[in-house]
Amino acid sequence: MVKQISVFLENKSGRLAEATEAIGESGVNIRALSVADTSDFGILRCIVSDTEKTLKVLKERGFTASATEVVAAEVPDSPGGLAGMLQMLQENGINVEYLYAFVTKSRDNAVVILRVENNEGAIALLEKGGIKTLSEEEANNL
Amino acid sequence: MSKQEVIWNKECECMGLEKKKELQLERLKALVARIYVNVPLYNKKMKDIGMEPGDVKELGDLAKLPFTTKEDLAANYPFGMFAVPMDDVIRIHSSSGTTGKPKVAGYTRNDIDTWAEVMARTLGCGNTTNKDVVQNAYGYGLFTGGLGAHYGAEKIGAAVVPISGGNTARQVLVMQDFGSTKLCSTPSYCLRLGEVLLEQGIDPADLKLNTAFLGAEPWTRELREQIEEKLKIDAIDIYGLTEVIGPGVSSECMVKNGLHVFDDHFLPEIIDPVTEKPVADGEMGELVFTTLTKEAFPVLRYRTRDISKLIPGECECGRTHVRMQRVTGRTDDMLIVRGVNVYPSQIESVLVKIPDVEPHYQIVVDRKGTMDTLEIWVEVSEKAFSDEIRGLEKLEKGIRAVLESSLLISVNLKLVEPKTIQRSEGKAKRIVDKRSVYDKA
Numbered sequence: 001m002v003k004q005i006s007v008f009l010e011n012k013s014g015r016l017a018e019a020t021e022a023i024g025e026s027g028v029n030i031r032a033l034s035v036a037d038t039s040d041f042g043i044l045r046c047i048v049s050d051t052e053k054t055l056k057v058l059k060e061r062g063f064t065a066s067a068t069e070v071v072a073a074e075v076p077d078s079p080g081g082l083a084g085m086l087q088m089l090q091e092n093g094i095n096v097e098y099l100y101a102f103v104t105k106s107r108d109n110a111v112v113i114l115r116v117e118n119n120e121g122a123i124a125l126l127e128k129g130g131i132k133t134l135s136e137e138e139a140n141n142l
Numbered sequence: 143m144s145k146q147e148v149i150w151n152k153e154c155e156c157m158g159l160e161k162k163k164e165l166q167l168e169r170l171k172a173l174v175a176r177i178y179v180n181v182p183l184y185n186k187k188m189k190d191i192g193m194e195p196g197d198v199k200e201l202g203d204l205a206k207l208p209f210t211t212k213e214d215l216a217a218n219y220p221f222g223m224f225a226v227p228m229d230d231v232i233r234i235h236s237s238s239g240t241t242g243k244p245k246v247a248g249y250t251r252n253d254i255d256t257w258a259e260v261m262a263r264t265l266g267c268g269n270t271t272n273k274d275v276v277q278n279a280y281g282y283g284l285f286t287g288g289l290g291a292h293y294g295a296e297k298i299g300a301a302v303v304p305i306s307g308g309n310t311a312r313q314v315l316v317m318q319d320f321g322s323t324k325l326c327s328t329p330s331y332c333l334r335l336g337e338v339l340l341e342q343g344i345d346p347a348d349l350k351l352n353t354a355f356l357g358a359e360p361w362t363r364e365l366r367e368q369i370e371e372k373l374k375i376d377a378i379d380i381y382g383l384t385e386v387i388g389p390g391v392s393s394e395c396m397v398k399n400g401l402h403v404f405d406d407h408f409l410p411e412i413i414d415p416v417t418e419k420p421v422a423d424g425e426m427g428e429l430v431f432t433t434l435t436k437e438a439f440p441v442l443r444y445r446t447r448d449i450s451k452l453i454p455g456e457c458e459c460g461r462t463h464v465r466m467q468r469v470t471g472r473t474d475d476m477l478i479v480r481g482v483n484v485y486p487s488q489i490e491s492v493l494v495k496i497p498d499v500e501p502h503y504q505i506v507v508d509r510k511g512t513m514d515t516l517e518i519w520v521e522v523s524e525k526a527f528s529d530e531i532r533g534l535e536k537l538e539k540g541i542r543a544v545l546e547s548s549l550l551i552s553v554n555l556k557l558v559e560p561k562t563i564q565r566s567e568g569k570a571k572r573i574v575d576k577r578s579v580y581d582k583a
């Protein structure tokens with residue numbers, strides 16, 4: 001399980017830039033990031049090198065931010081890699097609320113961040129199916 | 143502009159001033175005697191200032207009597223202000239109140255007759271007779287507009303079309319096919335109808351419509367000109383409030399220079415809202431009404447919070463009813479949105495009850511085309527925040543639903559970041575009203 005930072009963003013220009021700038025100035029590195037949006041607002045989700053510090057600087061800058069536990073899983077960086085994992089989850093009745101994926105220089109596999117209802121259940125299932133999930137420390141140091 | 147041809151009740155509407163004063167005094171004495179005995183609030187208020195009903199000897203004594211405020215109504219919700227047993231109440235209406243509690247008005251059979259009478263006078267002010275077809279586009283229901291106008295039109299013997307509000311396509315069809323000659327609606331809705339007619343290529347000059355009775359929300363002279371120009375009709379400003387009776391408290395006549403207050407039933411005063419003393423004749427101040435004849439829900443010196451003045455002198459139309467200027471503002475922060483009264487305090491009292499929601503809010507009222515929009519900004523607290531879109535949308539919908547059920551009007555809810563809403567020292571700036579609904583004083 002790894003910790004993800006979520007930040008509420010009003011749909012107005014410059015807010016994403018300000019949030020990422022706040023994180024950057026504190027010397028924290030963003031490892032992975034995604035932005036979900038509706039016509040009215042957005043949510044920035046990211047995995048960072050220092051979760052506590054990020055939460056602190058964001059709150060100091062007046063952002064609404066929280067930490068959520070998510071699953072980070074490695075899937076083969078090849079065609080069909082993600083599909084295989086999703087099929088495994090679906091067959092076992094685990095719904096995915098959202099996910100985002102990225103590739104890193106340091107690993108051969110792609111990393112997928114998953115938000116599911118039952119983190120432990122998903123991790124056990126994935127590990128059993130031969131998919132490696134990352135620890136907090138591993139995710140922070142991607 | 144059409145000429146004044148109709149006066150519904152000449153005897154009352156053109157009564158000599160001396161005779162009227164006698165009638166008003168007689169009715170005021172009877173009112174005070176009645177409420178002193180039957181309404182605990184008035185009994186207490188009068189005892190507190192050491193007054194008894196017998197102390198009212200002339201009309202000038204009115205100024206010594208206690209006021210009634212909307213807070214009094216909230217404290218006596220729902221029926222504590224009624225002066226008759228419920229057996230005698232045959233109708234109950236209500237409108238929104240300040241602390242989430244609606245203002246409740248009860249009517250006896252005589253009250254309903256009085257209401258029909260003053261609404262008949264109102265419609266008569268716009269030359270309505272039994273030959274007319276009255277399209278009543280005020281909402282029917284708890285809101286006083288629909289049934290108030292309905293009974294007045296029926297009393298005259300006009301053919302009433304109880305179409306109620308909304309469904310603009312059907313309004314246009316009825317106007318064309320039924321040959322409506324008179325329209326009752328809010329001014330903004332009337333303008334909307336005018337625009338739809340033009341969009342559909344209907345020439346208003348081909349319609350039989352000649353007069354609109356427009357009330358339930360403030361409007362400007364400029365809006366009147368637009369409506370009259372677009373629809374080729376006379377637009378009459380009518381005034382009323384649930385606490386006094388509903389529509390039918392006062393109305394413009396065809397002269398369109400002030401609204402005649404039906405002052406044999408509703409005695410108006412203008413006071414300084416700060417000192418609470420009557421202002422000099424013809425000065426601006428807060429409108430205060432005493433209901434001289436109402437039985438179920440009489441009010442003594444009710445503070446409307448509406449700003450106006452009484453216009454001295456006689457009116458060309460022949461009516462001797464004193465005239466008030468069209469309302470030019472409020473002494474409180476009440477907003478009127480699409481004809482519905484909205485108090486910021488009401489919004490606050492709803493928000494504080496929702497767990498995890500900060501009671502920091504901002505109200506933005508605007509007019510898109512002809513329709514008012516009410517946008518409410520609410521700050522997302524850490525507790526209410528969710529990393530899932532679904533969660534935030536659920537929050538948004540939930541807040542909107544409780545606000546709408548309390549305000550009785552649709553709301554655009556906008557979630558904003560914390561500290562977005564300005565915290566001022568002292569009174570927070572809660573309201574941004576981008577419309578111009580009042581005449582410039």
